[in-house]
Every structure is written in structure tokens, then in C-alpha cells.
Amino acid sequence: MDKLLSSWSSTVESLPENYVFPVDSRSGDATVPICNTLPVIDLTTTLSHDRQDAVQQILEACQDFGFFQVINHGIDDDLVSDTMRVVKEFFDMPNEDKAGVYSEDSSKKCRLYTSTYDYENEEIHLWRDNLRHHCHPIDDFIHLWPEKPARYRDVVGKYSLEMGKLSSRILEIICEGLGLGHGYFGIGVTRAQLFSANHYPPCPSPSLALGLPKHCDANLITFLLQDEIYGLQVYRNGEWVGVEPIPNAFVVILGHQAQVISNGKLTSPEHRAITNSTDNRTSIVYSINPMPDSLIEPAKVLINDSNPPVYRAFQFKEFLKAYEVKKDYNEGALVEFKIKA
Known part of the structure; x- marks a missing residue:
């Protein structure tokens, strides 16, 4: 537990050396602009006579950017806000109340840890604590989830069910845009669903550290819920651009598996999470694998x-093995799966 950032980060005045990233990969002092042209999709348009236009907008966003923000998605705003609150309550609890889910065993289906699954073998640690657990089917895993806060299981359970429905809806729209058959993304590629909450405490030297380094997601698709604190950046056309948080919106990010299934028509974007010196930042990831x-x-x-x-x-397990062995979490992860011309 003493490794958790939340245990000690508020007491240090300078960044420990094992959190300092190399110059070529850190966020640096240069200001990254917030990009106002990133796609925002109003999902209500998919239910109207403008559905084909909306499907095309989503497909173009997946092709050109590999991600988009979705609003009016059908999940109750109160549930979205309550889920963010209960996650923040979890991270704010004393260590003794979080001890039951803290683990350094990466095989556990629910665990709290710091940095990455491989903390002991890292040369550089990430400036984040993470709570991660499986959530589909809920009845198979909910007994493993945190018991505190007392309402955690109820709130996150409801949220997970709704996110499962939303992910199916978005994937069906992508199927339609690509011309794939109804239900192409069947249970085999969507059954493993993970809830992951990131806690980024204030950092004494944000320009030297990273909450998450540049990476592409290994999964099929990710749904990211940000709080009001800016911290997500996407690498596009040779430069970093900032993604402004939109209240109760989800950032939809395509993973490597979507890029493969689409035969390269869709793209999995490189992105990262930066730190700041003044505010706790929380993000919630719902991952479809x-x-x-x-x-x-x-x-x-x-x-x-x-x-x-x-x-x-x-097989997906072959990809994951290569992904972790090579430790190339960007486009290079797909190189050995490409057919040589």
C-alpha cells in the first residue's frame, strides 16, 4: 500500500527520479493546444431520419481520427455523475479502507495498484493509481469489487450494464458504416469487459512525468469518461492536441483489434494522459476486449x-503476448501481424 501515489505524493516537493521520463517522451513545458475541431457526435441523430448522416459521421471520425466524443448517448446524466463521484470517494478513502482490494498480483480480477501491472520491473513509473476489475457478466465478478464506499457496487453495477448497452450500440453503427453484417462484433470479441478508474494526484513536476505514456489501446474499443480536469492528449498529424472534457460525454477510442478487423480502414490513435501540479484528476475507462x-x-x-x-x-492472446513482450504499445505492436507484400 505504501507504493500508492495517494499514500505519499502530497508530501514530496520534488519528483522522484524513477518518475522522470526521457526528454523525447515526456510532455515537456510547451503548451499543447486544445483542438476545437475534434469530432463530437450527437447520438440522438442515429434515431432520426438523419441516421445515415450520423453513421457516416461516426465512420469518418473512426477513419480520420480513430476516436470521437459522444453526447446525448442515452445514459442518464445522474448515473454518469454518480459513478464519477463514487470512484472519487473510493480514491479519497484512507488506505486501510482500500487495503482489501490492493494487490500486486496481476492475475486478480479486481485490484488496486499503482503505475502498471509490472511495477517491480519498470524503469520509470507512471504518475497514477488504478482500480481495475472485470464486469461482464456482472454476477460473475461483483462479489470481488470494493465493498467501500458502501454504494460502490450498486452504482458501478448499474453503470456497467448501461455501458455494455452503449458499446453494443456504437459497435453496431460502426458495423453498418463498414458494411459488415448485423452483429458482426459478436460475443467473442466483446465479452471481456473491464472497468478501470485512473487517479492522477497533483504532481510536483508535470513537465517531467506522465500519467500514461503515448500508446494505442490493445482492445477493440474504449469508452473514456473524463472529469472536469483536462489531461487527455491525442497524437495527430505529427503533433499533440488536447481533448477538452465535455460534461457527461464519452470519448470513444478505437483499439488495435478494430484496426485489424477493418483491414486498416479504421485507425487506432496514439494518446496519453498528462499530469498537473494543482488538481486531482480522475478518469473512468470502460474497455471492450x-x-x-x-x-x-x-x-x-x-x-x-x-x-x-x-x-x-x-488469436487475441497471441497479440497480447506480443504486445507485452515487445513493450511496443503503439503502431509497432501490429508489425508482426501484417502480411508482408
Whole structure:
């Protein structure tokens, strides 16, 4: 427990050396502009006569950016706000109340830890604490979730059910845009669903540290809920741009598996989380992942003589093994799965 940032970060005046990133990967002192042209999709338009326009907007966002923010998504604002509150309450609790879920065993289905799953072998630590647990099917995992705050399981349980519905809805729209069959993203590639909450305490030297380094997501798709504190940046066209938090909106981020299944039509964007010196920042990630034995390959309907497969077929567990062994969490993670011309 003494490794948790929340245990000691408020007592230090300078950043420990093992949290200082190399010059070429840290956020630095340069101001990254907030980008006002990043796509924001009003999901109510998918229920109207403008549905085809909305489907096209989402497809173009997935092709050009690899992510978008979604508003009017159908999840009650009070539930979204309450979930953020209860997560913040969890991180604000004394260590003795969090001890029951703290673990350095990465195989646990629910655990609180700091930095990454491999803390002991890291040269540089991330400036974050993380609570992560499986949440689908809920009845299989809810007994493992934190018992405190007392309402955590109830609130996060309701939130997880709604996020499962929203993810299915968004994936179906992407299927429609790509011309894939109804329900193409079936249970094999969407069953493993994870709830992950990041806590980024104030950092004494934000320009030297990172909450999360530049990376692409290894999964199929991510739904990110930000609080009001800015901290998400996306790498686009050779430069970093800031993603302004929109109250109760979700940032939808495509993962490597979506890029493979679309045969490269969709992109998995590089992004990172920066730190700041004054405010706690909290973000909540709902991650949709294939099952380990799921076969991932370009959708056959997208393959023809003029559009040959870019990637070979593989099981998701093979990808994860390569992802962790190479420790290349960006576009390089897909290199060995590409078909050589």
C-alpha cells in the first residue's frame, strides 16, 4: 500500500527520479493546444431520419481520427455523475479502507495498484493509481469489487450494464458504416469487459512525468469518461492536441483489434494522459476486449482483389503476448501481424 501515489505524493516537493521520463517522451513545458475541431457526435441523430448522416459521421471520425466524443448517448446524466463521484470517494478513502482490494498480483480480477501491472520491473513509473476489475457478466465478478464506499457496487453495477448497452450500440453503427453484417462484433470479441478508474494526484513536476505514456489501446474499443480536469492528449498529424472534457460525454477510442478487423480502414490513435501540479484528476475507462481464444482477422466482406488483407489471422492472446513482450504499445505492436507484400 505504501507504493500508492495517494499514500505519499502530497508530501514530496520534488519528483522522484524513477518518475522522470526521457526528454523525447515526456510532455515537456510547451503548451499543447486544445483542438476545437475534434469530432463530437450527437447520438440522438442515429434515431432520426438523419441516421445515415450520423453513421457516416461516426465512420469518418473512426477513419480520420480513430476516436470521437459522444453526447446525448442515452445514459442518464445522474448515473454518469454518480459513478464519477463514487470512484472519487473510493480514491479519497484512507488506505486501510482500500487495503482489501490492493494487490500486486496481476492475475486478480479486481485490484488496486499503482503505475502498471509490472511495477517491480519498470524503469520509470507512471504518475497514477488504478482500480481495475472485470464486469461482464456482472454476477460473475461483483462479489470481488470494493465493498467501500458502501454504494460502490450498486452504482458501478448499474453503470456497467448501461455501458455494455452503449458499446453494443456504437459497435453496431460502426458495423453498418463498414458494411459488415448485423452483429458482426459478436460475443467473442466483446465479452471481456473491464472497468478501470485512473487517479492522477497533483504532481510536483508535470513537465517531467506522465500519467500514461503515448500508446494505442490493445482492445477493440474504449469508452473514456473524463472529469472536469483536462489531461487527455491525442497524437495527430505529427503533433499533440488536447481533448477538452465535455460534461457527461464519452470519448470513444478505437483499439488495435478494430484496426485489424477493418483491414486498416479504421485507425487506432496514439494518446496519453498528462499530469498537473494543482488538481486531482480522475478518469473512468470502460474497455471492450475479445476473449483470449477469439480469432481476430480482417472481415472477409472487406477483402477483394483490389483490397487484399493487410493483417493475418491470430488469436487475441497471441497479440497480447506480443504486445507485452515487445513493450511496443503503439503502431509497432501490429508489425508482426501484417502480411508482408
